[in-house]
Amino acid sequence: MIGKKVVETEPVPMAEVKVILEKFADKYEFTYEQNLALEHVKKFSKIDYENAQKLIEELTELPNIKKKHAVRLADLMPEDIADIRLIFAKERIPIKNKDFENILKIIEKYR
Incomplete structure (x- = not known):
């Protein structure tokens, strides 16, 4: 990965990941991995x-x-x-x- 570097990292709770993925799903079609990620956060996030x-x-x-x-x-x-x-x-x-x-x-x- 030439010319790419991580500028900033911040921990994100699963509940926020769920919201982000659901918004993304409204606009785009998911890949297999994205579907797995969404299923995972739906199954394991314990709080809204x-x-x-x-x-x-x-x-x-x-x-x-x-x-x-x-x-x-x-x-x-x-x-x-x-x-x-x-x-x-x-x-x-x-x-x-x-x-x-x-x-x-x-x-x-x-x-």
């Missing part, structure tokens, strides 16, 4: 676009939670603290038990 945006905003207000973590939490919608710990297992972020409980409370509001 508006609630996903609100959830991500609330989660990023917590200490040490970046947007990429908030998007991952919004996509997976963990049901208990053990699941949240697994999401942050590889991260080198100091998160207290109190913060895990706050994350779970915020997620429960949007479930």
Whole structure:
């Protein structure tokens, strides 16, 4: 890929991907891979676009939670603290038990 480079990357929740793909489907015919992607997000997105945006905003207000973590939490919608710990297992972020409980409370509001 000569002359092409990534200028910017930003994590996008599955709910937003679903909206983008559905808008694209209205104008164009999908390829096989695009159909698979749309089926995947329809099957596995657990929250709608508006609630996903609100959830991500609330989660990023917590200490040490970046947007990429908030998007991952919004996509997976963990049901208990053990699941949240697994999401942050590889991260080198100091998160207290109190913060895990706050994350779970915020997620429960949007479930």
